[in-house]
Amino acid sequence: ANGFGTTGCDLDVVMHEGVEAASQQNAKAVLKKFWRFLELDGTFVVKEGVLRARVPILKLRYGTLEVDLSVNNVSPLLNTRLLRAYASLHTSVAELGVAMKLWAKGARLCGAAFGHLSAYAFVLLAVYFLQVACSPPLPCLPAGSSADPAGAALASSWECATPLHLLLARCLAFYGHEFRWGEEVVSVRLGHREDARSDVFERLHGRRKGLLYIEDPILTSRNLADVVTPRHQDALYDAFRKAAA
Template sequence: TLGSPTQRRPGSRQRFVADLSQCLFDFVVQLLPTQEELAVKEDVRKLLERLIRTIEPESRLLSFGSTANGFSLRNSDMDLCCLIDSEERLAASDLVTMLGDLLERETKFYVKSLPHARIPIVKLSLDPSPGLPLGIACDIGFENRLALENTRLLMCYAMIDPARVRTMVLFLKVWSKRRKINSPYKGTLSSYGYVLLVIYFLVHVKNPPVLPNLQQMPPLRPISEEDTHLHGHNIWFFDDIELLRQRWHSDNNESVADLLIDFFRYYSRDFPYNTGVASIRSGLLKKDSKGWQNDLSNQRYNDARERNRLCIEDPFETDFNVGRCVTKDGLYTIRGEFMRASRILASRPERAIVALAELCE
């Protein structure tokens, strides 16, 4: 029996929100990767590292993305980055070609090398097996040190308040995939983009904030310019999470369901899509001040406008818009989904589990 909200007993709102929080935890837990899956992935990483070292003995193969930042779902792909410590090294494109050939000869992976892509990578996939019932998909890139650092930043944010941050992020990842708005190649947003939207919301929108701004906290001791910069980008952030847990605590006690409801409301109604840039480093910025115009009148800016419908500043590469893949239609769809989610949660069906199922339909 789904009475209208006004007919409900007082306290039903609190009950709905408490139930929703519990449902969110339960829902997310069953989507986490199994120990077995993690072990198989680590074995794959080691195997690939061993093979790459036959070409570049000084190389290391490191995980980044969801496998390394605490936001991994069952069967998510593996993002690997090859770092080469020697001075004399092959060009990335040559390495990609050689590695692709080697893996094709020596392993059972399906291999696709993209030596001439903007970022040269080797794509691998493996058919399902007992340890990996859904197979595996893996991208190997080279020297992407900024991605390793932004992975570490997201991991630190996840560790500060795992119960709320990880639950929200994991839920939004599943939700955005089920609602088909998680495809940068089709004009919507990457998982990385959604994670940044969540952190932006928890650091800069919520008051009191749920998370501190790790990039603006004072360092414990002076650090040289050289140690904080990579390719001209300031990559410093407060990463001593143990210490942070002792010294900082959030005055925001909202439940994960409260935060999620508010998240959907904020991004369906309040975020200034036309003029604003969400920056986890600096808060709300103006498109104008970053040169990310969306001036309708000027022909010259047409391309810029298409790329800057949804503006999310990368935490380190501050001249890079993580939302640049989002098209006009894509943004329309994404906002439509935020509104739909808001509506479902505001209509408060009697049971939270029903609301959750409808959300992810």
């Protein structure tokens, strides 16, 4: 768990098959074999095979739990550790991340499969706001961080006395009025505001297209906003503006 979970959230499961199965084609082959096994076993319901995606997955259901199964896709594990480390710094971090997810879902603006930002991206928006627009600023953790004694030491040095409802209102206002859409990159890796044209983002895909850029702190070439359609980018921008009014 990454510390930002909500009731009804799905579970990401990774099968690690070693270096020889690291390619997309090998991942597809492994998932196809496992698909047949799961159908025979009957414990899981195979809802869909998304095998042509950048990261091939099987969408499963175990009782009421939705499960996304991938092969050798280790970056989500690193992302989970990093988010858990941020959540361990202070309860306000996890609470704001969850609040942002719930706000987005309530506004029907969440879900990468539907051309919106993922729930993970909304958590990064919350963390970035705490880093760049909160006083004192949230510490910036290195990409390999996890919830450990070092994180506990940082937690003791960072406090946030702002009630959650005010924190959420300020976060929405930040993205509605202060954030430079189309010019600024949401980067929790850096933890400070930086122009999209900066050389520190030279690996980031699509950094000069669209209104929103969100850098994956682990796979820094990945722009988490590249799944958002132009129409939905406009809708998200309008939603932030209206929420901050």
